[in-house]
Amino acid sequence: MVVDPGQLRLLALIERHGSLTAAAHALRLTPAAVTQQVAKAERDWQVPLVIRGPRGATLTAAGALLASHGRTVEEASDKAEAQLAALLGHLSLRLRIGTFQAAALHLLPPALTALRHRHPDADVSVVDVVSGRGADEISAGRLDLAIVASWGTPLAPPPHLRAHSLLLDPMVVVLPDDHPLATGQPADTELHLEQLRDESWVSILAGHAAREQFHDAAREAGFTPTVRFETESYDVAQALVGTGIAVALVSRLALTHAPGTTHRELAHPRPYRQLYAVTKTDASLTPLADMLIDLLRDVARDITATWEAPLQETQR
Known part of the structure; x- marks a missing residue:
């Protein structure tokens, strides 16, 4: 029996x-x-x-x-x-977070500070994860939340995952500060990508979604960009622009204001990337994830407000 x-x-x-x-x-x-x-x-x-x-x-x-x-x-x-x-x-107190560099520097810290004030006993960890691997790390159970980016197209996670929209991050042109397009017109002047058709470019490595987006935008503007330098880092790209040897397309969130550089907004329609927080569809065992998402959205609204404020000042 x-x-x-x-x-x-x-x-x-x-x-x-x-x-x-x-x-x-x-x-x-x-x-x-x-x-x-x-x-x-x-x-x-x-x-x-x-x-x-x-x-x-x-x-x-x-x-x-x-x-x-x-x-x-x-x-x-x-x-x-x-x-x-x-x-x-x-x-209920554990939160394992994965994020890429720009979000780790500018978006995550204020949200984590607020989370710590609310739950000082929270068991929080953060690891560097490139956007393309964030969803896989969630699926494998190694992360509870991943901040990822999608360039130009909405993120479509599998059914067991959920993407929470955080921030629309526009691309801007980073120029040497003595570039004619920087010195010859007001700082609030928006540039058209075709104005940079004859420039040498620093670009994200081939095969990355950001690189594909850049080439698509250049194609729509009527030219094929001359890419002289490739990197996986927006920080490196801006440092190279500071030497005066090239220009770069960089996300607004990733701006470092490296010495020798300035930036200009692009005229509409401008390329952008969308930032998301990815969690499991059923995140009931990790309630801190939902709390952090709300805090990240608060930070994102504050960041966006700082981007819009200079433009509003010039329009008065």
């Missing part, structure tokens, strides 16, 4: 409490339900297990034997319950 651990545990509880009613209370069942379970156990084991008397219930020799194993089941059940409660308590 197939042993039912529930029957073993029931006999252990009857032995401990000395009555079916007390055992029923411990199991949060009715006495009638426990009586039925005892009857079923005796049919299954084909031997009397419980002796009912005016002062309660005692076990037969067979019942006591099974109850000894039931105590093991009960101890394992109690241990499992305690460990699960501890795990869920830990998970």
Whole structure:
């Protein structure tokens, strides 16, 4: 026969409490339900297990034997319950975050500071993750939340993941500060990409979505860009622009204001990247993820306001 651990545990509880009613209370069942379970156990084991008397219930020799194993089941059940409660308590305070450099520098720190004020006992960790790997890290269970970017097209995660929109991050042109387009017109002048058709460019490495977006934008502007320098870092790109040897298309969030550089907004339609927080669709075990997303959106609104303020000042 197939042993039912529930029957073993029931006999252990009857032995401990000395009555079916007390055992029923411990199991949060009715006495009638426990009586039925005892009857079923005796049919299954084909031997009397419980002796009912005016002062309660005692076990037969067979019942006591099974109850000894039931105590093991009960101890394992109690241990499992305690460990699960501890795990869920830990998970409720744990938040493993992955993010790329610009978001780690400008978007995440204020949100984490606010989260720490609300939950000083939070168990937070942060790792560098390129946007293309963020969703995979969530799926593999190594991260609870990843900040990722999508260039020009909406992010479409698989059904078990959810993308929470955070920030629209426009591309700007970074120029040497002595470039004619920087010195010959007001700082709030928007540039058209075709004005830079004859420039040498620093660009993100080929094969990256940002590089594809750049070439698509140049194609729409009627030229093929001359890419002299390739890098995986917007910081490196801006440092190279500062030497005066090239120009670059850089996200507004990633601007470092490197020495020797300035930047200009692009006229509409301007390329952009969209920033998202990616989580599992069911993130009920990590409630801090939803809280951080709200805080990230607050920070994103503040950042966007600082971008718009200079433009509003010039329009007055």
